[in-house]
Structures are given as C-alpha cells and as structure tokens.
Amino acid sequence: MLLDKLSLRNLRNIREANLQLNNRTNVIIGENAAGKTTLLEAIDILSRGRSFRTNKSEDLIQHGGTSLYIGGTLGESNKKLEIEKKQNKTKILVDGKEENRQSRLAEQLAVQTIHPNSHGLIEGPPSERRAFIDWGLFHVEHSYKNEWSKYVKILRQRNEALKMRDPEADAWMKQLAPLGERISLLRENYVEGLKKHIEETQKLIMPDLEVVLAYEKGWEKEKPFIEALESKKTTDQEKGFTGCGPQNADIKILLKNKEAQKISSRGQQKIIANIMLLSQSKDFFDKKGFPSIILVDDLSAELTLEIQERILERLFETRSQIFLTALNDSVLAEILCEINAGLFHVEHGEITQ
Template structure:
C-alpha cells in the first residue's frame, strides 16, 4: 500500500501543495522550519486524527486560516481519503462518503512513525508503551478495538461507581464482565508482544543495530493466578479511597530489559534511540507479516543516528517493498529516491 497523491491546504506554513510521491522512498529535504516535517505530520493527521508534534490542532492550522485540509489517494486498493479540521470541528470522507470515525482512517492508512522523541518508548511512562502495543494490535487483530472499547466502557462505569460511593451490588454487577474483558485484552497483548519479539529478532538479523540483548515482556497489572474477578473485589476498599480502579490493562506495561536489567536506566540516550528504532521496525515487520503494508514515516533520521547506523538503516530500506517518507536537512546518500525540496512551505520535486 502506498500513496499516489497527497494534497495539503493551510497546514502550518504550507498554504497549498500537491505531491505525487514515488511508491518507494520519498525524501523531503530542506532547512529547519521549511515545512518538510509538516508533510509527515499531515499524513499522520489524516491517518490518526491528530498531530504527533502538538496536542492542539489549532497550532497546526495556518495562521489566519480557520481550517486545514489533507487529502490523499492510496492504491491497492484504490481509495480517496480526506479530512478537514477546524479548532472544534472535524469532517472526514473516504471514497466520497462522510465518516466520523478516526478508526476508519487508521484502518485504511496504517503507518509506523519514527521521530526524534521515539526514545520515550524506552524511558517514557507505561502509557507510551501501552499506546505502542495498542496501535500495533489495532492493525494485527481487527477485533482488538472492540475488546478494548468494551473494557474501557466498563472501567469508566466502575470508576464512576467508586466516586459516587455506590454499594457492592453495583460493583458485583460490573466486575465479572470487566474481568472477562480485561483478560481478553491481556491475552491479546501478550501474544502480540511475543510476535513483536520474533519480529525484532528478524530485524536484528537484517540491520546491524549495536544494541544490548533486549528482552520484551508484557507485564499485566494484577495477579495472574488470582484473576481479575477476585483482584477487583479484593481492591474495592482501597479503590474507593482513591476514587479509581488501580488494577487492569489500563495500568499494564511493556517491560524492556537490556542484558537482564531494566533498559531505561542502563542505556545511554543514543542506545535508547536505537532500541526505540528496533521496536518501531519490529512493529513494521509485525504489521507486514500480518498482511498490512504500512507507510513508514522517518523524521530526521540522519541527525538522530550516527553514520554507521544510518547506513545500516538505509541499506535495509532499499531492500523493502514499502513506501517510506523521510524528512531531513541533508540530501539522500546517492541512491534511488524521489527527491523533494521544501522551502518556506513550497514543495518542489527534484527527481
């Protein structure tokens, strides 16, 4: 799957631009602030409904405009996707039909993003790693979203009951279904982590990333032997004091160990970036092995990696059957790539 056309309107400093990308590597070169990363950001907004650079869509809309627009055509199969975002409103169309579900865009446009703060997968909080697992599962197991939504709905109901001081009868009614949903989510995450570990091993066999021996393990929040039903009942008193549910998949984590020890405190920032890159490429491999052909978005890998590791990544990319979008200050290292020059919001194809 690849994009055959991309159009941006009032997206940061890009007033209006149309791009006809190549099916392989597309290299966006330009000075800092020229708008090259905004192209990657626009693809992300189209696919995920939000920016990876800002929590506010208002900061993404061009100064003086009220809305932004991103439209793309993808192939295999051919589909036309478009979103229009204002400060409060959101409109989306897929093949001319309106949709309000971001999940439909995410399903139609799977992607893997590698950016400068990807190291947060290693040294960030558990919420970063849970989101990483959940996005991968969303594409690999298409019923996962239904299970997660069911669990999230029951979690909200239990939390509301705790805050309102509702009696045991209400919790007795909620917790069996919540425990079942929690166990389904955990089982799917555990299987996916095993799949991710196998993908990481394949990536390391093809890309010489100088990282310590990394072990991935899913860490549920709760006693696996006791089970969630018993654990939720046992935690009621403490949960009432806190006003929220303290155990469950919403508190789980992906454990990363390097040479047998926790990775974050052991690794340097440079090593953390390499481990994060490994995880992202493993995610890409897992999605491809599941039948998807995601886009790969790489924001400034030239400055994030030393020359040896960038050369390793570049050689691997040239062998992949995928569409990659790379934003960088420098020009590509003399290998096949569609070259775009970005300057002050203007995008011009060079090759």
C-alpha cells in the same frame, strides 16, 4: 495501503501542495524550518487525526487561516481519504462520504513514525508503550478495537459507581474481569509475536545490544484478573477508581538483562525505539500481506552514520512506503539522494518535485 497522491491546504507554512508520491521511498529535503516535518505530519493527521507533534488544530492551521485540508488517494483501490480541520471541528470523508469516526481513516492508512522524540517509547510513561501495542493490535487483530471499547466503557461505569459508593460497582467488576483477561491475552500474544523480529532486527542494527520485551499486564502475574480485582476492592472503594488492569499495563524493556529505562543512553533508547518500530512493521507485513507507511523525521539526530545506514537498510527491507526527511547538504541527504526514490525539495513551505 499505500498513498499515491497527497494534497495539502493551509497546513502550518505549507499553503498548498499537490504531490504524486513514490510507492516505496520518498525523500524530503530542505533547510531548517522549510516545512519538511510538516509534510510528514500531514500523513500522520490523515491517518490519526492528529500529528506526532501536536493534537491541537490551532497549532496546525496556517496562521491567519480558519481551516486546514489534507487529502490522499490510495494506490490500487484509488480510495480517496480527506480530512478538514477547523478550530473545534474535524470533518472526515472517505470517497466523498462523510464519516464520524477517525478510525475509518486509520483502518485504511497504517502509519508509524520515527522522530527525534521516539526515545519516549523507552523512557516515557507506560501509556506510550501501551499505544505502541495498541497500534499493532488495532491493525492486525480484528476483534481488538471492539473488546477495548467495551472494556473502557465498563471500566468507566465501575469507576463512577466506586465514586458514588454504589454497590453496583461489584456487578461491573464481574463484567470487567473476562474482558480484561481477553485484552491481556491478545496483547501478550502480540508482544510474544514481535520477539522474533526484535531479535533479528537487533542483531542487524546493533549486534552487541540484546533487547528483550516482556508484557506486564497491570496486575499480579499469576493471578486471574478477577482475583486481583477482589483483593483490591477496599482500596478501589477508598480511591474511587479501579487501580489494576490492562489500563495500567506496560512493556518492560530489558537491555542486556537490565531495565533499559534506567541504564540506557539517549542514543541507545533511540536505537531500541527504531528496533521496536521496524519489528512492528515487519510483523504488520507478515500478518496483513501489505506494507505499512513509515515516517522518519530527522533520522540523523544523535545517531552515528553507521547506525543510520543500518537502520536505513532495515527500513527498506520492511517493504513499507517510507517518507524520510533530511537537511540540505547533510550526509544523510547525500545518501538518500542516491537511492531510487521520489525526491521533494521544500523551501519556505513551497514543495517542488
């Protein structure tokens, strides 16, 4: 769903803003430290309860204040999503009704972010790549969230039992195995489904850079999960936790047949991250029939103008609702000001439309 209106109170240096958004492209322009990234963070927080910059409420609440508020109205359905954060408490409302799960907001608002640290998707820990897959599956595969929470619950119980040297650990292991297989299959299929978009996007953005993704499920390739668990039983008992399974999965990213993590430059990693995220939003649109929201913070960092232009072209093709930031008087700002978009100027936390 697309965001039609956005209201903020006491988010970092933005004391108050009430914005009417463009349903395709929104361009946010301002000097350094004006509050551009903060505006993007607001949308991320409304979806996930935290932002790509921090998960600490105290960083986000305006200095001297005790709470922050973000409200959004969705296009078409006119549904109202609200979040209020205090130091140790988050309140979520959907159409005025209090909800206790953040996922109630995320279900309505599928937000992806491309920011100056997006190269972490390539060189960061496996958890970053699992989060990438899980974002996609959460939105496009109905059963996934449920299966995953069941898996995590049983995993926790098995780990407890392993720590206590409780023989029940074996029984938990048997329950864990079929769930782990199902999660793994869903993830494998998801990554497989992204391949055609990755190939296409990569050819358009950087034709001489072949990127291939391979899902690694967290245990030996050819073995059923139960066999892998059986074979690691003694080590698991010694260590007091389950050492293999989807909780250890990863995506291997190959660049011209070599591990991207090891051989690619920072700039290349950023390009690959962009390719992955753009492919994911294409896949999202194909499967859901409506677009996601993409936040792009400071696209220019470490990318040539030519690459930025190709990424922009591709971004617009995803049909997503896009929010882009650019520095005053930058070349990127010049390009963005020429397209048909909602334009927001930010100055010391004041936003003018």
